[in-house]
Each structure stands twice: as structure tokens, then as C-alpha cells.
Amino acid sequence: MEDNKRRKVTIKDIAKEVGISPTAVSLILNNKPCRIAQEKKSLVREVAKQRNYIVNQAAKSLATKKSYMLALILPDIENTFFSSLAKQIENRCRREGYSLIIASSDEQESNDRQLLRVLESRGVDGIFLIMSSESFENSKMLMKELDLLTMPYVMVDRTFPDFDCSRVRFDHEQGGYLATKYLLEQGHTKIGCVFKEIGSGRSRLDGYLRALKEFHIPVKKEYLQAGDYRMESGYRAAGYLLLTDVTAIFLCNDMMTLGFLKKLYEEKLQVPKDYSIVSYDDSLQNYLLEIELTTVVQDITMIAEQACQMMFQKFTKEEIEKKEIILMPKLQVRTSVKNIIKK
Amino acid sequence: MEDNKRRKVTIKDIAKEVGISPTAVSLILNNKPCRIAQEKKSLVREVAKQRNYIVNQAAKSLATKKSYMLALILPDIENTFFSSLAKQIENRCRREGYSLIIASSDEQESNDRQLLRVLESRGVDGIFLIMSSESFENSKMLMKELDLLTMPYVMVDRTFPDFDCSRVRFDHEQGGYLATKYLLEQGHTKIGCVFKEIGSGRSRLDGYLRALKEFHIPVKKEYLQAGDYRMESGYRAAGYLLLTDVTAIFLCNDMMTLGFLKKLYEEKLQVPKDYSIVSYDDSLQNYLLEIELTTVVQDITMIAEQACQMMFQKFTKEEIEKKEIILMPKLQVRTSVKNIIKK
Numbered sequence: 025m026e027d028n029k030r031r032k033v034t035i036k037d038i039a040k041e042v043g044i045s046p047t048a049v050s051l052i053l054n055n056k057p058c059r060i061a062q063e064k065k066s067l068v069r070e071v072a073k074q075r076n077y078i079v080n081q082a083a084k085s086l087a088t089k090k091s092y093m094l095a096l097i098l099p100d101i102e103n104t105f106f107s108s109l110a111k112q113i114e115n116r117c118r119r120e121g122y123s124l125i126i127a128s129s130d131e132q133e134s135n136d137r138q139l140l141r142v143l144e145s146r147g148v149d150g151i152f153l154i155m156s157s158e159s160f161e162n163s164k165m166l167m168k169e170l171d172l173l174t175m176p177y178v179m180v181d182r183t184f185p186d187f188d189c190s191r192v193r194f195d196h197e198q199g200g201y202l203a204t205k206y207l208l209e210q211g212h213t214k215i216g217c218v219f220k221e222i223g224s225g226r227s228r229l230d231g232y233l234r235a236l237k238e239f240h241i242p243v244k245k246e247y248l249q250a251g252d253y254r255m256e257s258g259y260r261a262a263g264y265l266l267l268t269d270v271t272a273i274f275l276c277n278d279m280m281t282l283g284f285l286k287k288l289y290e291e292k293l294q295v296p297k298d299y300s301i302v303s304y305d306d307s308l309q310n311y312l313l314e315i316e317l318t319t320v321v322q323d324i325t326m327i328a329e330q331a332c333q334m335m336f337q338k339f340t341k342e343e344i345e346k347k348e349i350i351l352m353p354k355l356q357v358r359t360s361v362k363n364i365i366k367k
Numbered sequence: 368m369e370d371n372k373r374r375k376v377t378i379k380d381i382a383k384e385v386g387i388s389p390t391a392v393s394l395i396l397n398n399k400p401c402r403i404a405q406e407k408k409s410l411v412r413e414v415a416k417q418r419n420y421i422v423n424q425a426a427k428s429l430a431t432k433k434s435y436m437l438a439l440i441l442p443d444i445e446n447t448f449f450s451s452l453a454k455q456i457e458n459r460c461r462r463e464g465y466s467l468i469i470a471s472s473d474e475q476e477s478n479d480r481q482l483l484r485v486l487e488s489r490g491v492d493g494i495f496l497i498m499s500s501e502s503f504e505n506s507k508m509l510m511k512e513l514d515l516l517t518m519p520y521v522m523v524d525r526t527f528p529d530f531d532c533s534r535v536r537f538d539h540e541q542g543g544y545l546a547t548k549y550l551l552e553q554g555h556t557k558i559g560c561v562f563k564e565i566g567s568g569r570s571r572l573d574g575y576l577r578a579l580k581e582f583h584i585p586v587k588k589e590y591l592q593a594g595d596y597r598m599e600s601g602y603r604a605a606g607y608l609l610l611t612d613v614t615a616i617f618l619c620n621d622m623m624t625l626g627f628l629k630k631l632y633e634e635k636l637q638v639p640k641d642y643s644i645v646s647y648d649d650s651l652q653n654y655l656l657e658i659e660l661t662t663v664v665q666d667i668t669m670i671a672e673q674a675c676q677m678m679f680q681k682f683t684k685e686e687i688e689k690k691e692i693i694l695m696p697k698l699q700v701r702t703s704v705k706n707i708i709k710k
Contacts, residue, residue, distance in 0.1 A: 076515045093485065101450045101457070101469070111445050114471055118478075123485050125468040126444070128457055135461075142466050146436065146489060172419050255653060282653060289656045310598060310625060311654035313632045 033075040041075075042068050053077070093123045094335065095143040096152040097136060099182075101128045104307050105324070106154060109181070112328030113152060120336060122149070133158035137169045150176040150335050160223045163187070176338035180331045182223060183348075190338070192330045192349040196224040199320040199353040200231025203274045203302040206318070206355055208239045211365035212272035212300060216247045218261040218284065219276045225253065228276040228304065244268075251280045258283025266291065271364065272300035278307045278319070285315065296362035306356060316358035327351055376418040384418075385411050396420070436466045437678065438486040439495040440479060442525075444471045447650050448667070449497060452524070455671030456495060463679060465492070476501035480512045493519040493678050503566045506530070519681035523674045525566060526691075533681070535673045535692040539567040542663040542696040543574025546617045546645040549661070549698055551582045554708035555615035555643060559590045561604040561627065562619045568596065571619040571647065587611075594623045601626025609634065614707065615643035621650045621662070628658065639705035649699060659701035670694055 035053070039046040044064060051058035052068045060068075071077075094117050098106045114124040127143065129135035136159045143151055151173070159166040163184050170177065170189065179191040207215050215236070219229040229248075236243055246268050251257030258280030265273060266287070275281040281303040288299065295301050295315050303319040330349050378396070382389040387407060394401035395411045403411075414420075437460050441449045457467040470486065472478035479502045486494055494516070502509040506527050513520065513532060522534040550558050558579070562572040572591070579586055589611050594600030601623030608616060609630070618624040624646040631642065638644050638658050646662040673692050 091489070093489065095468070100454075101444070102447070102454050104445070104447070107444045107450050111443075111471065111473075114444070115473070118473075123470065123482065125438070125470050127466065127468050128454065130454075130458070130461075139466065142436065146434070285656055308654070311651070312656070313628055314657070 033072075033077045035077075038068060038071050038075065038077060041071055044068070091147045091149050092121060093125060093148045094150050094152065095148040096124055096126045096154070097129055097139050097143070098126065098154045099129055099131045099156045101126070105305060108324050109154070109328055112325050113180075113332060116328055116332040120332070129156040129159075131156040131158060133162055133165060136166055140169055140173060144173060144175055148175070150178070150338065152331055152335065153177055153179050154181045155179065157182075157223060160184075176335060178331050178334045178338075181327065188347070190334050190347055192327055192334060192351070194224075194322045194327065194351050194353050196227035196353075197231040197234070199304060199322070200228035200274070200276070201235045202231070202353065202355045203228075203304065203320050204232040204235035205238070206357070207272045207274060207300060207302060207361060208235060208241070210272075210300065210361050210363045212361075213239075213241050214244075214247070214268075214270045214272070215241075216249065216261075216265045216268065216270040216273040217276070218249045218251050218258060218265075218273065218280050220253050221250050225251075225276045232274055251276075253277045253279055255279045255283035255286075259287050262287035266293075270299075272302070272361065274302045276304050278303050278305040281317070282308065285312075295360050300361040300364075302355075302361060315360055318358045318360045319356050320353045321356045322353045323351065376415075376420045378420075381411060381414050381418065381420060384414055387411070434490045434492050435464060436468060436491045437493050437495065438491040439467055439469045439497070440472055440482050440486070441469065441497045442472050442474045442499045444469070448648060451667050452497070452671060455668050456523075456675060459671055459675040463675070472499040472502075474499040474501060476505055476508060479509055483512055483516060487516060487518055491518070493521070493681065495674055495678065496520055496522050497524045498522065500525075500566060503527075519678060521674050521677045521681075524670065531690070533677050533690055535670055535677060535694070537567075537665045537670065537694050537696050539570035539696075540574040540577070542647060542665070543571035543617070543619070544578045545574070545696065545698045546571075546647065546663050547575040547578035548581070549700070550615045550617060550643065550645060550704060551578060551584070553615075553643070553704050553706045555704075556582075556584050557587075557590070557611075557613045557615070558584075559592065559604075559608045559611065559613040559616040560619070561592045561594050561601060561608075561616060561623050563596050564593050568594075568619045575617055594619075596620050596622055598622045598626035598629075602630050605630035609636075613642075615645070615704065617645045619647050621646050621648040624660070625651065628655075638703050643704040643707075645698075645704060658703055661701045661703045662699050663696050664699045665696045666694065 035046045035049045039049045048058055048060055049068055052060060052065050053072055096110055096113055098110060101107055110126050117124040127139045129139060133156055136156050155166060160182055167187055179189055181193055183191040183193045204215060217229060217232045219225045233243060247270055249261035249264055251261050258275060262284045275284055293299060301317065303317050306319045306321045308317055378389045378392045382392045391401055391403055392411055395403060395408050396415060439453055439456055441453060444450055453469050460467040470482045472482060476499055479499050498509060503525055510530055522532055524536055526534040526536045547558060560572060560575045562568045576586060590613055592604035592607055594604050601618060605627045618627055636642060644660065646660050649662045649664045651660060
């Protein structure tokens with residue numbers, strides 16, 4: 025059977041078959057009160073079922089203003105951090121009786137705004153937004169669009185510091201601090217940092233700087249290498265840092281760490297024998313056969329849970345309990361850091 | 368500003384402001400012919416823009432029957448093969464002026480059916496379906512649901528052999544054949560196979576069997592290990608195969624290969640020195656520092672392109688050119704296979 029030739033069964037068809045008005049059929053199928061005999065009601069439901077009548081949600085949502093569908097806009101579906109987060113949010117929504125649809129902005133600010141519009145116009149009940157890095161850098165346009173939204177939304181993972189909306193994120197500065205403090209405690213003082221100049225990467229660098237300050241270690245400019253969270257930039261950063269006298273490196277995400285490790289492998293250098301490494305994300309544990317990475321871990325299940333709770337509160341309560349939730353990352357210690365304290 | 372307190376501007380609001388009927392406003396904003404002076408029309412559009420009027424797509428789609436939104440149902444958003452495929456389909460749709468929304472079945476047959484219903488009722492223009500493995504095993508229910516769909520759909524990657532619908536997939540039997548033939552050509556005759564008992568994994572095993580037959584090598588039952596495409600099953604399979612005299616192994620997906628390699632690493636065995644390996648998917652190239660995997664490659668961009676072309680043909684033509692497209696995988700030769708032909 026050709027899939028696009030079939031015609032939908034309508035309320036009119038059912039009305040004709042049962043011999044009552046389309047309005048009455050509509051009332052019955054939407055469980056609205058109406059003066060129709062119980063047998064007729066049962067018959068209408070039976071016919072609707074037999075003929076595979078599909079409630080037109082588009083029409084129904086116009087009336088009920090509820091679609092039981094939520095949307096998630098994310099920056100890049102191929103990025104494992106976001107795809108894991110999407111899966112957790114989806115699981116949570118499904119348990120609550122909501123379908124989740126996902127759309128990707130491809131890290132473009134214009135797509136964030138266009139998708140907000142499209143999803144609002146499709147009548148989803150609420151939107152989870154992990155904005156693109158372009159929006160992060162260029163906040164005004166998106167803020168304006170968000171102010172005009174007529175439905176509940178929650179900003180997740182990437183948030184504007186001063187923008188008043190429901191939001192949940194991790195404390196990236198604290199993550200950078202934990203990573204660097206651990207390296208300092210193991211005796212390292214010559215610590216490189218591969219970071220990103222904006223957003224979470226910048227905050228992680230701030231944490232690195234705070235830890236150095238706390239340990240009275242001066243910052244050396246040649247130890248700092250900016251990257252873009254992609255593997256190639258980690259590989260390039262290694263090219264520079266291997267020319268310095270660093271003994272340890274804190275890398276602000278796993279993809280850059282992967283690039284860094286590739287360079288080390290090419291140069292026949294080992295972790296932690298030649299260099300100690302702390303990474304961020306804990307997404308590589310399954311892939312690296314030879315290295316057990318010490319890493320900052322963000323609890324994806326927890327951020328998904330908090331984001332969903334915020335959303336569901338918006339449906340049931342007048343005022344939500346908290347507008348901003350900040351989650352603390354943790355350090356997962358494994359064997360990629362050598363203790364170099366002389367005994 | 369609280370995000371869920373704001374009220375949508377309606378057609379009625381605009382009608383009141385401009386001083387014409389709501390029906391007239393609706394006709395103007397939907398570019399339908401109506402007897403209203405050109406200045407009034409311009410004024411309506413101006414007011415709509417200023418007041419940030421959003422076309423109610425739910426209502427509009429009831430009339431125009433077109434949403435410019437397509438949906439993709441996939442089995443698992445965390446699986447990198449599917450997330451890459453989703454990204455390629457999305458890119459292609461965006462270029463064509465369509466938004467893509469993605470929903471995951473979490474490999475559950477009941478979710479496949481529920482999502483088809485929900486997405487149809489939300490008025491998407493068409494659906495790309497990569498069915499769950501449960502539906503694959505248990506085809507009747509899904510087939511019935513698909514027969515009842517009133518909109519165009521294309522089955523992607525996982526298809527039923529005898530079910531008449533638009534579909535595009537890879538030739539998995541050919542992939543298994545290419546992998547095994549290559550190992551045979553390099554002199555291996557004791558070749559293990561780690562497969563999956565249903566779907567693509569079963570077809571890949573069939574290709575392995577065809578290659579052995581062609582080279583007149585009898586099948587040894589202890590060389591065959593069933594897995595479930597997950598890492599743990601590859602690790603377990605290694606436990607068995609290392610007890611046999613195999614010199615080479617063909618693994619039917621990358622995750623099982625990763626598990627297999629973990630076991631080899633624990634046993635201090637090397638690729639290709641101790642064992643030759645051919646894998647499937649080519650998703651590990653960025654992650655493995657020490658091994659360059661010879662692997663069967665499926666061109667994700669090409670399957671996305673073909674699926675989208677099929678969909679767009681359904682919108683523009685009465686008859687689509689082909690109902691089934693089968694794409695050939697390729698073998699990417701790297702260094703994980705040792706040539707053991709005595710010279």
C-alpha cells in the first residue's frame with residue numbers, strides 16, 4: 025500500500041456512519057458533556073477505534089491548550105554530552121507522560137531563534153533550551169526572543185548570568201578549581217591549561233587561576249593555550265605546551281584532551297610518566313584502552329532531573345520554587361596524574 | 368520578565384486595533400485574496416510585526432496542510448551512528464527549508480507506534496523512521512500502524528524485506544562479505560565472527576558465511592560468538608575466542624570491537640601482532656590512539672541524502688522514482704590486519 029495515498033478518517037465520516045451530527049461526535053470523542061444516549065456514545069467510540077480515527081492534536085490543542093509534548097533545542101546532536109543529556113531529559117519526560125522532540129541549532133544563533141518560533145507555533149507545552157555558542161556570545165537577540173515567548177521555558181547548561189528566567193547549570197569555575205587544586209596537591213606547580221575563551225571554558229580557566237592564586241603560584245602566560253573544544257585545537261595546544269617545562273596539564277574538555285593525547289602518542293610520551301593530565305566531561309572512559317583519566321565529572325542525570333522538575337512545576341504551580349539552580353561538578357580521581365612531591 | 372505569564376497576541380487583537388474583522392485579518396496574514404484596501408493590508412502586516420504576532424501554525428496547518436516540519440524517529444540518540452545520521456538529515460532538511468524534529472524510541476516497539484501517532488497528530492509533513500530493534504523483531508504491529516499513516520514516510524537504515532514502502536538501507540550482507548574476504552585474502556583461514564542474531568548483524572554474519580564458502584573454508588561453530596552490539600558482549604566474546612586458535616576476528620560493530628580490544632589489552636595481546644581485526648562503522652578512528660582499524664564504512668551522508676530525496680519527491684511528484692534504495696558499504700583498509708601468507 026502506498027503510504028501517502030491514504031485519507032484520514034474525519035469526524036464527518038464517523039458522524040455519517042453513526043447518524044448523528046459532527047459536533048456531537050466531536051463532543052463525545054473529546055469527553056465533553058452532551059445529550060446523546062450512552063449506546064450512541066459507545067458506538068461512536070467503537071467506530072472511531074475501528075476506523076482508526078486519529079484525534080487531530082493540532083485542532084485539539086487549539087481548544088485544550090495542552091499538547092503533552094515538550095521540546096529541547098540543543099546546539100549539536102553529535103556532541104555526546106548533549107546527546108546524553110537529551111536522552112536523560114527524554115526519559116524523565118516520558119515517565120511524566122510527555123513526549124520530547126529534539127531540534128538542533130547547529131551552534132547558530134539564528135537557528136535558536138527560528139526554532140523557538142517554530143516550536144511555539146507547533147504548540148509544544150514548554151521548551152528546554154541549551155543555546156548555541158553564537159547566542160552565548162551574542163546574547164541580545166536571543167534574550168529579546170525569549171522575552172516574547174508565551175510558553176514556559178527552562179535554560180539548561182548554558183545560561184546568561186543576569187537574565188531573569190528559569191535556569192539550571194553547572195558551576196564551571198568550581199570545576200576548573202577542583203582540577204587545578206588536585207594537580208597542585210600532587211606537587212605540580214608548572215601546570216598548563218587548555219581552555220576556551222568564552223562561556224564555560226572561560227569559567228573553567230577562572231577556576232584554574234583561583235587555585236593557582238590560593239597556592240601562591242604565579243600565572244605563566246606560555247602555560248595558557250586557547251582552544252575551541254575540538255580535537256584539533258587540543259593537538260595544536262600540545263605542540264606549544266611540549267616546548268615549555270610544564271609537568272601537568274588541565275584540559276577544559278575531553279575532545280581537546282583526545283587531541284592532546286594523540287600528539288603525546290606521536291611523540292612517544294606517556295601519561296602519567298611524562299605528563300600528568302586532568303580532563304573534563306568523563307566521556308572517554310570507554311574508549312581509552314591505556315589511560316585512566318582523572319577528570320571533572322558533571323552529573324548529567326542530575327541536571328536533566330532538575331531541568332524537568334522546574335518545567336513540571338511551571339505547569340502545576342503559580343510560582344516556581346527556585347529560578348536558578350547551580351550544580352556542583354566533582355573530581356573523579358584515576359591514574360593519569362603522578363604525585364611528584366619529594367619525600 | 369516571567370516567561371510563562373505573557374499572553375499571545377491574537378488575530379482578534381489586531382482586528383480591533385486596525386478596525387476590521389478578524390476574518391479579514393486572517394485572510395491578509397495568510398496571503399489569501401480579500402477585498403481590503405492595500406493600505407489596510409499593509410497596516411495589518413505592520414501591526415502584526417510590531418506586536419510580535421506569531422502565526423498559529425497549528426491553526427494554519429489545519430488550513431494549508433503544510434507545516435514545513437519533518438520528523439525523524441530514531442532508536443537511540445546516544446548511539447553515534449544515529450546521532451550522526453540525524454545531523455546529516457537535519458542539515459539536508461534545513462537547506463530545503465524544512466525544520467527537523469527528532470524523537471527517540473529508546474529501542475521500544477510501543478514507542479515507535481506512539482511517536483508515529485503523536486507526530487502525525489502534530490501535523491508534521493513527513494516522517495523518517497529508523498525503527499527500534501524491538502519493532503524489527505516483532506514487525507506486525509508496526510506494519511499495521513504504518514499502513515494507517517496518512518502522511519509520507521521513509522524507512523531508513525532498518526527496513527523490513529517484504530514490506531512495500533519507501534525505504535533506504537545499506538547492504539549489510541555485502542559488508543560482512545567484504546570484511547571476511549579481505550581477511551581470507553591476507554591468508555587468514557581461522558576467522559572468528561562476533562555478530563548479532565537479528566537484523567543487520569545477522570546479515571553481516573551471512574556475508575561472512577558467503578566469503579568462507581567462496582574460499583572453501585568450513586564453518587567452525589566455536590569461531591562464532593553472538594553479541595548484542597554493546598561493549599560488554601564484545602568483551603565476553605573475546606573471553607571465548609581467545610581460547611580457540613583463531614588468528615583474525617571480524618566484529619559486526621565498533622562497540623563490540625571496543626570491548627574486544629579491552630580484553631586484548633588486559634591480556635597484553637596486540638593488534639595486529641597477535642590478532643588481526645576488522646570492524647564495522649568506522650566510529651572509533653578518533654578515539655583509538657594505538658590501533659588503526661580496518662573497517663567496513665557506511666556513508667552516512669549518502670544515506671541521509673537518499674532518504675531526503677525520497678521524501679522531497681513525495682511532496683512534488685505523483686510517483687516516486689524508486690521505492691527501495693540499497694547502498695553498498697566499503698572496506699577501509701588500515702593496519703589492524705596482518706598478512707600471514709607464507710612467501
